[in-house]
Amino acid sequence: MNSADIEKPALKLGYMPLSDCLPLLIAQEKGFFSQEGLTVELQQEVSWSNIRDKVIVGHLDGAHMLAPMLFATSLGLGGIKKPLITAFSLGLNGNAFTISNQLRSALTDVNSNQLAHANTMKLLIEQRKTAGLPRLVFATVYPYSCHNLQLRYWLASAHIDPDKDIDLVILPPSQMVDHLKLAHIDGFFAGAPWNSVAILQGHGHCLLTGMEIWKNAPEKVLGVTLEWAEKNPNTHSALIRALHEACQWLELHAEEALPLLEQHLSLNSPLINRNCLIPAITGKNIFTQQSKQSKAPSLLVFNHSMANFPWLSHGQLICAQMKRWHWLPDDVDNEQLVASCYRPDIYRQALTHLEMPNDNFHSTHLAIL
Amino acid sequence: MKPARVMLVDDTPTRSALLEQALLDQGYLVVCRLESAQGLIKNVEIHQPDIIIMDLESPDRDTLENMTILNQHNPKPVIMFSGEGDSAIISQAVQAGVSAYVVDGLNPNRVKAILDVAIARFREYQALRKELKNTRDQLADRKVIDKAKGLLMKAKDLDEEQAYHAMRKMAMDQSKPLVEIAHNILSVLELLTP
Numbered sequence: 001m002n003s004a005d006i007e008k009p010a011l012k013l014g015y016m017p018l019s020d021c022l023p024l025l026i027a028q029e030k031g032f033f034s035q036e037g038l039t040v041e042l043q044q045e046v047s048w049s050n051i052r053d054k055v056i057v058g059h060l061d062g063a064h065m066l067a068p069m070l071f072a073t074s075l076g077l078g079g080i081k082k083p084l085i086t087a088f089s090l091g092l093n094g095n096a097f098t099i100s101n102q103l104r105s106a107l108t109d110v111n112s113n114q115l116a117h118a119n120t121m122k123l124l125i126e127q128r129k130t131a132g133l134p135r136l137v138f139a140t141v142y143p144y145s146c147h148n149l150q151l152r153y154w155l156a157s158a159h160i161d162p163d164k165d166i167d168l169v170i171l172p173p174s175q176m177v178d179h180l181k182l183a184h185i186d187g188f189f190a191g192a193p194w195n196s197v198a199i200l201q202g203h204g205h206c207l208l209t210g211m212e213i214w215k216n217a218p219e220k221v222l223g224v225t226l227e228w229a230e231k232n233p234n235t236h237s238a239l240i241r242a243l244h245e246a247c248q249w250l251e252l253h254a255e256e257a258l259p260l261l262e263q264h265l266s267l268n269s270p271l272i273n274r275n276c277l278i279p280a281i282t283g284k285n286i287f288t289q290q291s292k293q294s295k296a297p298s299l300l301v302f303n304h305s306m307a308n309f310p311w312l313s314h315g316q317l318i319c320a321q322m323k324r325w326h327w328l329p330d331d332v333d334n335e336q337l338v339a340s341c342y343r344p345d346i347y348r349q350a351l352t353h354l355e356m357p358n359d360n361f362h363s364t365h366l367a368i369l
Numbered sequence: 370m371k372p373a374r375v376m377l378v379d380d381t382p383t384r385s386a387l388l389e390q391a392l393l394d395q396g397y398l399v400v401c402r403l404e405s406a407q408g409l410i411k412n413v414e415i416h417q418p419d420i421i422i423m424d425l426e427s428p429d430r431d432t433l434e435n436m437t438i439l440n441q442h443n444p445k446p447v448i449m450f451s452g453e454g455d456s457a458i459i460s461q462a463v464q465a466g467v468s469a470y471v472v473d474g475l476n477p478n479r480v481k482a483i484l485d486v487a488i489a490r491f492r493e494y495q496a497l498r499k500e501l502k503n504t505r506d507q508l509a510d511r512k513v514i515d516k517a518k519g520l521l522m523k524a525k526d527l528d529e530e531q532a533y534h535a536m537r538k539m540a541m542d543q544s545k546p547l548v549e550i551a552h553n554i555l556s557v558l559e560l561l562t563p
Contacts, residue, residue, distance in 0.1 A: 047430040049468070057460040079434070080459060143435045170435035172428035 007232040010039045011239070014051050014063035017044055017265045018173065019192035019280045020094050020220050020300060021064045025260055027246035035245070036238035044267065047172065048142045049079075055223060056082045061232075062239065064090060065223030068318050070341040072144040077327065085229055086221035087346035088240045089308050091247065092301040094219050094280060095147050095210030096195040097154070099187035100180055103136070104205040116208045118158030125165050137167040139176060139188040149321045150213045151189040163325075174269050180204050191219070192280030192300055197271050209299060214368050216305055218314035229346070237350035244308055244351055251303040254281045306357060308347075313365035315342040320369050372398045373479055376418035380404050380427060381494075388422070388490040395486060406432045413472070420480060421470040422487050425463060433470060458484060465491040510548040517551035520558045 015021040024042055027033050033040040043060065045051050052073055054060040070084045099107075104115075110127070111120045125136065140147040152162045162168050171179055176188040181203045188194070189210075198204035210217055222243060229236050250257060258277055266272045280300040301307045315338035322328045328337075344360045375397050379385035382404065389399045400416040403409065406429030413421070413436070423430060458481060462468065465488045471480055514536070521532040536554070540547045 046426055046428040049430040049434050050425060053425075053459070053463050053468070057463050059460075059463055142431050170432050172431055174428065 005234045006037045006238055008061070008235045009037055010041075011061040011235070012041045012043055012059070014043050014045045014054055014060040016048065016051065016064055016173075017268065018064075018094075018194075018220075019261060019265075019277060020091050021264075022250060022257055022261055022281075023090050023243050023246040023302060024064060025264055026250055026257055027242045029260055030246065030249060032242040032245040032249075033239075036242045038235070038238055038242060044264065046268075048145075051223075053080070055084070055225060056080050058225075058228070061228060062222055062224040064220050066142055066145045067218045067221050067314065068144040068146060068149065068322060069142075070221065070223060071315075071319055071322060071328070071337055074337065074341055075328065075332065077144070083226035083340065084223050085226050085341050085343050085346075086223050086310050087229070087236065087343040087350070088222040088243055089218065089310055089314070090220040090222060090243070091303075092216050092219060092305065092307045093209070093211045094191045094300040095150060095189060095217070096192075096299070097151065097187060097189045097207045097209075098176075098180070098195045098198045098204040099207050100183065100185075100204055101202075102183070103186045104207075107207075116212070118154050118160065121155070122158040122160050125160060129165075135165065135167050136186045137169060137184070139169045139171045139179065139185045139190075141170065141173050141190050143170060144322070144327070146210070146214075146217060146219055146318065147189045147191065149318065149325075150210050150217065152325060153321065154208075154213045174271075177201060177203060177271060193265070193272060193276045196276040196279050200276050201271070211299070214317070216301070216307075216362075216364050218311070218318060218365075221310070226340075229343075233346075236346065240347060240350040244303075244354075247303040247308055254283075254302070257281065306362075309357065310342045310344050310347050311360065311362050311365060312338055312342050312344065313361040313363075315339075316361075317365050317368055372396055373420060373475060373483060374398050374400045374416070374418045375483060376401045376403070376413070376416060376421045378403045378406060378409065378421060378423040378427065378429065378433070380424065384424075384491065384494045387494060388487055391486050391490050392483070395482075397483060397486075405429055409433060410436060417472075419472055419475040420483055421472065422483070423468045423470065425466040425468045430468060436470075461488055465495070467491050510551075513548055513555065514551045517554040517558075521554055524558055524561075 013024060015024050028040055028042055045054070048066055048069065051063045051065060052069055055063050056073070067086070070086055073079070073081070074083045075081065106124055107115050107120055110124045114120050128136070138151065140151055142148065155162045155166070160166065169185065171188070173190050173194045176190050176194050177198045179185045180188060180198055187207070195206055199206055222239070224236065258274060258281060261277055261281065262272065262274050265277070283299050316334060319328065319334040319338055323334065348356055375392055377385045377388060377399060385402050389402060392399050400418055401412055403412060409429070409432060421433065423433060462484060467484065467487045469480065469484050469487070518529065518532045518536065521527060521535065522529060527535065536547060536550050540550045543550070
């Protein structure tokens with residue numbers, strides 16, 4: 001495309017300091033944005049709420065965003081109502097459930113053979129109830145997040161009611177490790193690198209990863225307002241191409257990206273160092289206290305398995321789960337909502353040189369439903 | 370009409386003290402001032418605010434957002450101020466670094482009035498900070514220039530007037546600020562002086 005067709009060449013994009021923001025950092029560092037005629041300023045944010053609000057009022061052109069936030073904001077749940085869309089997934093998976101060492105030994109006492117089975121957690125919760133002990137407290141990062149939905153899905157698989165049998169709180173990712181250390185929480189479900197940080201510091205144990213709950217799970221997306229996308233279609237396409245280049249590059253050179261990631265993530269978090277970034281980025285191992293345990297190939301997927309395609313089936317999975325917990329009003333038509341927020345048509349138009357799936361649905365995602 | 374009950378969450382005590390005074394002056398009741406979201410939910414229950422004003426750049430915002438409709442145990446729904454169709458005020462608030470959460474449907478006009486005060490105070494504080502930083506920078510520059518002048522006097526055996534003159538000339542010739550010239554002189558002379 002001729003760069004003269006770009007409606008808005010200077011862009012401001014927001015991101016949260018997490019491992020899966022890497023496509024944005026790499027697109028900047030490796031010049032993929034400028035190749036597409038874009039001059040991008042990346043802005044680190046401190047909360048998902050800020051990301052949403054700044055995108056809504058136009059202080060940011062687009063952002064690294066939680067997929068469920070698209071639906072919540074498009075319906076105005078708990079805040080400003082503004083149609084948001086995505087035409088690009090920044091990757092798959094990346095989350096994990098890390099529990100305190102105390103909870104781990106309690107689970108071991110219940111059933112050491114099936115430590116990571118939700119039924120073991122259920123038994124423990126019942127024992128605690130009988131003994132008059134307080135409810136377990138688990139934390140996730142944002143109400144409308146795949147983290148929250150995955151943890152609830154797992155708990156509910158053993159008939160644990162996440163709204164009654166435990167306390168589910170929201171904490172910023174950067175505070176998870178401290179709260180775990182101080183025993184304010186018994187476990188947290190968060191994205192990379194916070195699980196590795198807790199484990200390497202000896203404060204926790206990774207019970208299971210998100211992909212053991214949802215295989216090839218949706219996670220972060222490039223979120224923009226519908227209004228912005230309609231006003232800037234060529235810019236949007238250029239942005240998608242640049243990010244796709246970055247994701248492809250990451251698929252082959254993820255380890256080379258570690259210094260860049262460390263530089264950006266350690267800006268405001270003294271807890272972050274190179275070692276805790278390695279597991280999710282290289283997929284080689286996730287650490288337990290005792291040993292390096294090979295638990296996580298594809299812990300974080302940047303490009304393979306059609307990771308960047310905005311699957312309607314991802315949207316359907318998220319909306320079905322949001323409805324399950326009565327977050328979406330009952331009269332909302334899921335299919336319509338998904339089609340308004342997930343836009344594979346724009347992805348297909350932006351990346352005509354790529355081989356595309358025939359269908360906008362993937363059976364793996366629908367199988368989770 | 371009962372005065373609206375306001376709760377402030379801001380990790381910058383100077384700023385929240387300014388805002389508290391401004392709100393009191395306008396007849397609002399500031400029921401609680403917190404520096405972080407620690408104990409936020411409990412404090413909302415105790416103090417029963419009508420509106421919570423929070424620093425936009427606080428990472429604790431996401432914790433507060435959880436008190437929205439998601440929290441079914443909470444009898445009072447907290448919603449983010451959305452000002453139906455009035456996105457100008459939201460944009461102003463975001464720009465100034467203010468976020469507001471309304472508890473149990475406070476009248477939108479009253480919300481806007483409180484928000485206006487908060488935006489004005491946050492902006493004022495921003496301006497104050499900038500001014501303070503400028504003053505500090507100027508002082509720091511002054512120190513660097515004086516130090517460079519001293520070293521130059523010693524090294525070249527100049528009097529104060531001559532040293533200052535030499536530096537001014539260098540700054541003009543190279544069209545660089547005087548403080549940058551001073552930094553250059555310092556780095557060179559400190560390298561040469563044992």
